[in-house]
Structure formats: C-alpha cells, structure tokens
Amino acid sequence: MKLRILIVDDMPLSRQRTQRYLADVPEVEVVGECGDAESALEAIDRLAPNLLLLDVQMPGLTGFQLLERMPPDRRPVVIFVTAFAEFAVKAFVVQAVDYLLKPFDRERLAQALAKARDGLGRSRAAAPAPAPAETPIVYLDRIAVKSVGKTVFVSTSAIDWIETAGNYVCLHADKDTHLVRATMNQLESQLDPRRFVRIHRSTMVRIEAVKEIHPLFNGDQTVFLANGDKVVLSRSYREKAQAALGLR
Amino acid sequence: MLAGAAILLLLSTLGLAWLAIWQHRRFARRIAETELRRLRAQVDPHFLFNTLNAISELGYDDPESADHAITTLSGLLRTSLDETRQQEISLQDELEFLGDYLSLQRLLMRDDLAASVSTDPRAAHARVPAMILQPLVENALTHGRPIGGKGRIRVSTSRNGETLLIEVHDNGPGFNSGASGAVRKGIGIANTRARLDYLYGGKAVLELKDGDEGGAVARLTLPFREAP
Numbered sequence: 011m012k013l014r015i016l017i018v019d020d021m022p023l024s025r026q027r028t029q030r031y032l033a034d035v036p037e038v039e040v041v042g043e044c045g046d047a048e049s050a051l052e053a054i055d056r057l058a059p060n061l062l063l064l065d066v067q068m069p070g071l072t073g074f075q076l077l078e079r080m081p082p083d084r085r086p087v088v089i090f091v092t093a094f095a096e097f098a099v100k101a102f103v104v105q106a107v108d109y110l111l112k113p114f115d116r117e118r119l120a121q122a123l124a125k126a127r128d129g130l131g132r133s134r135a136a137a138p139a140p141a142p143a144e145t146p147i148v149y150l151d152r153i154a155v156k157s158v159g160k161t162v163f164v165s166t167s168a169i170d171w172i173e174t175a176g177n178y179v180c181l182h183a184d185k186d187t188h189l190v191r192a193t194m195n196q197l198e199s200q201l202d203p204r205r206f207v208r209i210h211r212s213t214m215v216r217i218e219a220v221k222e223i224h225p226l227f228n229g230d231q232t233v234f235l236a237n238g239d240k241v242v243l244s245r246s247y248r249e250k251a252q253a254a255l256g257l258r
Numbered sequence: 259m260l261a262g263a264a265i266l267l268l269l270s271t272l273g274l275a276w277l278a279i280w281q282h283r284r285f286a287r288r289i290a291e292t293e294l295r296r297l298r299a300q301v302d303p304h305f306l307f308n309t310l311n312a313i314s315e316l317g318y319d320d321p322e323s324a325d326h327a328i329t330t331l332s333g334l335l336r337t338s339l340d341e342t343r344q345q346e347i348s349l350q351d352e353l354e355f356l357g358d359y360l361s362l363q364r365l366l367m368r369d370d371l372a373a374s375v376s377t378d379p380r381a382a383h384a385r386v387p388a389m390i391l392q393p394l395v396e397n398a399l400t401h402g403r404p405i406g407g408k409g410r411i412r413v414s415t416s417r418n419g420e421t422l423l424i425e426v427h428d429n430g431p432g433f434n435s436g437a438s439g440a441v442r443k444g445i446g447i448a449n450t451r452a453r454l455d456y457l458y459g460g461k462a463v464l465e466l467k468d469g470d471e472g473g474a475v476a477r478l479t480l481p482f483r484e485a486p
Contacts, residue, residue, distance in 0.1 A: 020367075023311070023366065026315050112307050113311040
C-alpha cells in the first residue's frame with residue numbers, strides 16, 4: 011500500500027532530514043509538512059494522509075493533543091518522531107505503530123514504515139468484515155470458482171500453490187489452474203495457516219505439497235513442490251515461512 | 259576525689275556534645291553541597307539529541323555549518339559536564355555560554371528564531387550562578403514561541419545600584435493563556451528557584467509574568483556582587 015505521509019515537526023532541519031530519508035523509499039509520497047499541530051490538523055483534513063510522522067514538543071499543541079482533537083476513525087496511522095524517550099509509554103497507549111528517537115538512521119525509519127504498512131493493511135482488511143473478533147474462525151476447505159455457466163468447487167487439499175494475477179488469484183490444483191476474483195491477503199486470511207503459508211508477496215503454498223528447499227544467492231530460496239513446480243520463497247517472508255515449514 | 263571524677267565526667271560530656279554538634283554541621287554542609295550539585299543546571303538531553311539530529315542533516319549540504327555546530331556543542335558540553343566548575347561565575351562568562359547555546363538553537367530553528375543579548379557594561383563583572391540563564395531561555399524557547407510565526411528571544415541585563423537585573427523576553431502566548439501557562443512553571447523553574455534560595459537566601463527573586471508589549475518575561479533580581 012502506498013504511504014501518504016504528513017511530517018509534523020517544529021524543526022526545519024529535522025523535517026528536511028526525514029524528507030531526505032523518505033526520498034529513497036518506494037511507495038511513499040510526502041503529501042506535506044507542518045511546523046505545529048494546529049496547521050497539521052488543517053493539513054490532515056485537506057490532504058488526507060494515511061501516516062503521520064509526528065513530533066511531540068512543538069509551539070502550541072503537543073503531538074498528543076493533536077491526536078486528542080481528531081475523531082479516532084479519521085486518524086491516520088501514527089509514528090512518533092522525537093528526542094524525548096519518556097513519552098514512549100503514552101505513545102503505546104494512543105496506539106502509535108512506532109516511536110523513533112532522534113537521531114535515527116534509514117534502517118530504523120524503514121522498520122517503522124514497514125510497521126505502518128502492516129497497520130494500514132490490517133485496518134483495511136478488518137473494515138469490511140463485521141465484528142471478526144467475535145465469530146470463531148472457520149477456514150475454507152473448498153473454494154468456489156465461478157466460470158462461464160457454472161461454478162466449480164476446488165478442494166483446498168488439492169491446491170498445490172497460489173499466485174496473484176492482477177485482480178485475481180490463480181489456484182494451481184491437480185495440473186489445472188483456476189482463476190478466482192480475490193486478493194492474496196483475503197485468501198490468506200481464509201485459509202488455515204497450519205496448512206498454507208505465504209512465501210512471497212505474490213505466492214502462497216500448501217505446506218504438504220513442499221518437497222525441497224534450495225537456497226539462492228541473495229537470501230531468497232527456491233521451493234520445489236511434489237508436482238514438479240518450483241516457486242520462490244522471498245527473504246522478507248523467510249522467517250514466518252520457515253516456522254510454518256517446521257525449519258525452526 | 260569525688261570532685262575530680264565529677265569534673266572528668268563533665269569534661270567528657272562536653273566533649274561528646276561538641277563532637278556531635280560538629281558532625282551534625284559537617285553533615286548539613288554536605289547535604290547542602292549535594293543539593294546544589296543536583297540543582298546545578300545542565301544541558302538538557304533533548305536539546306543535545308535535537309542538535310545532533312540537526313547536525314546530521316547539515317552534514318549533507320552545509321558541512322561547514324555542521325563542523326561549526328559540533329565545535330560549539332562540544333564547548334557547551336564541556337562546560338556543562340565540568341564538575342569542578344565554580345557555583346558562581348562572572349555575568350560576562352555566563353552570557354558567552356548563553357550566546358553559544360542560542361546560536362545552536364538558531365541552527366535548530368533556522369529562520370524561525372531571532373535572538374538578541376544586550377549587556378550593561380556596569381553589570382558585566384557581576385557574579386551570577388553558573389548556567390542560571392540557560393533554563394530560563396530554554397523555557398522561553400519551548401513555550402514562548404508564537405504558533406506559526408517567528409520566535410523572538412531578548413535577553414537584557416542591567417545594574418541598578420546594589421541590584422543586578424536580568425530579563426528574558428519572548429513573543430509567545432504569555433502566561434495567562436490557560437494550559438500552556440501552567441505548564442511553563444515546570445520543574446526547570448522550580449529547580450532554579452531552589453538553587454537561588456540556597457545561594458542567596460531570600461535575597462534573589464525570580465518573577466515570571468506577561469510582558470508589557472505581549473509575550474512573557476522571566477525577571478531575575480540578584481544582589482550585585484563583584485566577580486572574583
């Protein structure tokens with residue numbers, strides 16, 4: 011998801027530094043910067059950022075007071091950026107996704123942005139499902155595939171792997187491929203995590219179908235499936251995937 | 259014989275009493291010294307981190323300013339960390355320290371801050387508590403900047419007979435603007451007052467009030483004493 015960032019910080023050099031670091035990050039747009047909370051409130055209304063990089067101590071309202079003045083449902087995701095270590099607990103209470111202490115480096119900022127993307131992904135996925143917490147989770151054991159004139163049911167135990175294809179996902183099952191209109195994130199949440207694991211932004215595999223794993227040079231790995239297909243396990247999914255595959 | 263024993267007893271009692279009083283005095287003095295060291299103003303860690311953050315950015319497109327800022331910051335830290343430093347120094351030295359501090363603050367705020375320091379030549383050799391002004395200026399910078407405008411800090415010193423007067427003016431919202439007014443009289447100001455009490459008894463006064471032409475003023479009145 012693209013991050014639309016508003017920088018709120020009273021120190022010009024500090025804003026400049028944050029801008030410099032953000033310039034190299036893909037899928038990021040800095041929609042504006044403000045030197046105080048009052049003008050930030052106005053800018054949030056006008057520019058609709060989905061992420062605030064927020065200082066605490068500024069002339070006028072503090073960063074926390076700014077958040078108090080916003081309706082919770084319209085509040086962007088928040089990362090605090092400050093020289094004060096002592097507000098971290100308070101930041102936790104107002105559900106900031108991260109807390110950057112000045113000065114910070116590019117890697118630390120990248121980490122915080124990753125958390126923000128996670129946070130945004132969750133709130134978006136949670137929005138259409140009414141009260142997901144109260145209903146017990148039931149995972150799909152077959153997937154309905156609509157095609158011209160008929161609907162085919164594909165058993166999840168027949169699926170070897172799944173890849174994204176534009177607005178569709180492609181189910182590879184028993185030498186057949188089926189197109190289903192869904193996103194990978196939606197499907198991932200509907201499949202039993204004990205049976206399926208995400209190994210790439212665009213790939214998920216059935217754990218039972220995995221035969222071998224071979225390392226590649228850059229930290230990625232090649233996964234060989236029992237049906238002879240091979241897919242890539244990307245570095246960024248390695249930790250989770252390895253746990254699911256029983257490698258640690 | 260009996261009289262001799264009585265005298266001996268009396269003498270030893272007096273001796274013990276004297277020892278107790280002497281120890282008590284020594285103890286009280288140590289407490290006062292410790293308290294003074296605790297109250298001694300130091301460079302605020304947030305200021306330090308904010309300055310380092312600014313310097314790291316300056317390094318990219320203004321290395322000369324970054325270089326200069328590191329030298330200035332080092333000087334401030336050296337002074338601030340010096341445990342052997344006198345409790346009181348000359349006003350001239352104090353203002354020099356303040357000038358360095360302000361030049362770094364201007365670096366942090368870039369064009370958003372103007373600062374001036376004016377000195378009465380008759381006051382330059384006055385004795386003042388070391389680093390007494392920096393917390394007052396810091397307070398003005400933290401709370402006394404107008405929203406969305408340029409901050410102005412003005413420090414003036416004057417001598418009036420046996421009295422030394424130091425004022426820190428800002429152009430912010432002043433003390434009577436609700437919440438921020440209450441926040442302003444925080445821990446830094448309380449420490450400064452306690453320190454003045456230790457050093458001068460009741461003879462030093464720190465007043466915080468709204469300025470005649472807007473903003474706020476911190477006014478420090480000290481008995482005039484010549485620096486050594």
